[in-house]
Amino acid sequence: MALDKVIALVFLLVCLLYGYVAFYTMDATLPPFMKHNPIWPSSLPKILAVLGIVASLFVILGKSEPQDEDGDDINYRQLANYEYGKAVAMLLLMVGYALGLSTLGFLLSTCLFLFLGTWILGERRWLLSIIVSLIAAFFVWYLVQQVLGIYLRPLPSFFAR
Numbered sequence: 001m002a003l004d005k006v007i008a009l010v011f012l013l014v015c016l017l018y019g020y021v022a023f024y025t026m027d028a029t030l031p032p033f034m035k036h037n038p039i040w041p042s043s044l045p046k047i048l049a050v051l052g053i054v055a056s057l058f059v060i061l062g063k064s065e066p067q068d069e070d071g072d073d074i075n076y077r078q079l080a081n082y083e084y085g086k087a088v089a090m091l092l093l094m095v096g097y098a099l100g101l102s103t104l105g106f107l108l109s110t111c112l113f114l115f116l117g118t119w120i121l122g123e124r125r126w127l128l129s130i131i132v133s134l135i136a137a138f139f140v141w142y143l144v145q146q147v148l149g150i151y152l153r154p155l156p157s158f159f160a161r
Contacts, residue, residue, distance in 0.1 A: 003076065008059035015056060019049030089120045105159075106152040110137035 022045035030040060093116055100109040114133035115126075123129055144150050 005060055008056040012053060012056035012060065015049050015052035018045065019053065022046045022049050086120055090117060093117055093120065102153075103157050105155040105157065106141050107137050107154045108156060110140065 022042045026042035026045065027040065034040065093113060097109055097113040100112070104112070111130075111133045114136060115129050118129045118133070119126070141152055141154055145152050145154070
């Protein structure tokens with residue numbers, strides 16, 4: 001079986017479990033006054049589970065393409081030669097981002113995460129990375145804070161009164 005079909009099969013199993021939780025266990029814990037609402041907290045998980053099941057079935061039941069000879073596909077015999085350092089560095093950066101949100105504030109921690117993430121992944125135009133990370137962090141903060149009305153501490157906690 002091709003690697004993409006194995007991954008799709010694992011993804012299908014995860015989506016089936018996620019769908020079971022969304023359809024059965026999440027709805028059982030709803031308070032009585034919410035059972036008459038048209039949209040429940042489990043509505044988005046239900047949609048995601050169904051879409052994930054459909055997408056994985058497309059991959060599993062689809063026709064396999066022949067393997068490329070130029071080495072673009074993942075070769076499970078050469079797994080030791082892949083760059084795991086970047087993946088581990090990105091995971092550590094994500095943990096640092098989650099821990100830094102409360103102390104550094106959303107804008108600074110997001111800018112640092114985006115800039116360091118692009119640097120880890122190989123982008124060496126640091127001025128462009130800084131500009132893009134500043135614009136992206138401010139844009140997301142503005143959407144969440146001003147449009148959605150969800151408070152995010154924009155600045156570090158030591159700037160607070």
